[in-house]
Amino acid sequence: INGRLFSSADTIREARRMILTFGTAWVYRLKSSGKIVSNCHKLPEKMFDRNILTVGEIVTEWKSLLLSLWEQNPELKILFTVSPIRHWKDGAHGNQLSKATLLLAIDALQKEFPEHTAYFPAYEIMMDELRDYRFYADDMLHPSPAAIEYIWERFTGSMLSPDSLSIIKEWKDIQKAINHKPFQPESEAYKRFISQTLLKMERLNEKFPYFDMTNEVEMIKKKF
Structure with missing residues (x-):
């Protein structure tokens, strides 16, 4: 502690x-x-x-x-x-x-x-822009996933630098690859997929060395 x-x-x-x-x-x-x-x-x-x-x-x-x-x-x-x-x-x-x-x-x-x-006006965006029922969860109190995504996009678009936005875009693709569950994990195609993902992570780390991906690299290496 x-x-x-x-x-x-x-x-x-x-x-x-x-x-x-x-x-x-x-x-x-x-x-x-x-x-x-x-x-x-x-x-x-x-x-x-x-x-x-x-x-x-x-x-x-x-x-x-x-x-x-x-x-x-x-x-x-x-x-x-x-x-x-x-x-x-x-x-x-x-x-x-x-x-x-x-x-x-x-x-x-x-x-x-x-x-x-x-x-940052997260409250105002929810109250004034996202009035439709689809922007609320079933309890009608919490924002729905669509509302969360909308507010997040407004936040990143106004508060983050171009470098940060670039990291987010590239990291989303890598994250999808990390979470991907293959039908044939022993296949050569999947091993190539893992190698390509590791290469993307290396390139991203070269561009943004302060972006720590140590845990994720270890996680995906275990999939070999």
């Missing part, structure tokens, strides 16, 4: 981009202390008060956290998003109040730190 924690800390210190997705402004407070907690132990509801945070509370908390992050890593850029998933247990109105609170808090943080923050 300690190894993983140190690894995460090192990653944050070395990262150049971080995406933060806000989901809900509703929180649980432990009655005995007033502290905001996660009821991960499924304790009785009577032990908690449930309320919605104010814009000011969210901004104050996150301003302190962001300043701490930038002390460790001054080059870190933050991209905020608001989750498009509806929290229907709060009711339609409660969900909207929550999302509006998050949007206002993010807007305030962006104004406070304009050089270090940006915003």
Whole structure:
């Protein structure tokens, strides 16, 4: 566990981009202390008060956290998003109040730190562009695969560099090859297919040496 924690800390210190997705402004407070907690132990509801945070509370908390992050890593850029998933247990109105609170808090943080923050409108795309039923899962709360793909394409098209887009395009083809299940795994044709896939991976790694494919290379070599 300690190894993983140190690894995460090192990653944050070395990262150049971080995406933060806000989901809900509703929180649980432990009655005995007033502290905001996660009821991960499924304790009785009577032990908690449930309320919605104010814009000011969210901004104050996150301003302190962001300043701490930038002390460790001054080059870190933050991209905020608001989750498009509806929290229907709060009711339609409660969900909207929550999302509006998050949007206002993010807007305030962006104004406070304009050089270090940006915003991607995943929530707005879902609400304003993807209104048809086919863009929702059966529960009518979560985005469908079609909606996820649409939002992903909007994200990559506006946020990623040409090099990153090139990696994604080439990697999709390689990933399909890795996941391919042949009818005749012992055939010469399949062995050629594996060799061609490894060659594609080598070429991709030559173009983008920072793109680590070590695990995938080992995985596909085992298919020989």
